[in-house]
Amino acid sequence: DARVTQTPRHKVTEMGQEVTMRCQPILGHNTVFWYRQTMMQGLELLAYFRNRAPLDDSGMPKDRFSAEMPDATLATLKIQPSEPRDSAVYFCASGLVLAGWETQYFGPGTRLLVL
């Protein structure tokens, strides 16, 4: 049963620290998405990649967030420096394009708390 995996599942850190979240997409998927979920804003798209190339990161605060795909099996999302307002659940999703349309499979999320 193929799944998207994310590490860590939970992270508590102090303001100003660097946070790195990792995602392993489903083997064979060629699109990866990073979302942030909060009660107030719901699901926000931060960035997405297709064939490891960044297609859109307009939803991401550029000054502190960065997203990369060093290889097809790993996507990373970094926050440096972290701030309390970054506290949220961060989901990675991988996608499979079928006939031009895409279904997304979400990982379990990383629950981040910045104190």
Next chain:
Amino acid sequence: GQQVMQIPQYQHVQEGEDFTTYCNSSTTLSNIQWYKQRPGGHPVFLIQLVKSGEVKKQKRLTFQFGEAKKNSSLHITATQTTDVGTYFCAGQGSGAGSYQLTFGKGTKLSVIP
């Protein structure tokens, strides 16, 4: 940019009652997808609608895509406590290269036993 509005934001129903959530897009969609997120969980894909006026059923769940491909609905008949969660619609644009999904804010369903 594309916006997807979903109503209601919250819905409390007695077990056995029906439930409907509605989704409206500011632009014409190539397809619309529905996801369910259980409390503490992650969104899970339910279904995809592609054709104008399409209706699909999954047991007690009925999904509709509007004729203009700008709106959709999810109807649950005779809700059960296992239906608890947040239901999201997500629309994919119809322009070239419109790979990303735009998610609605979701409808959080509570079922009172």
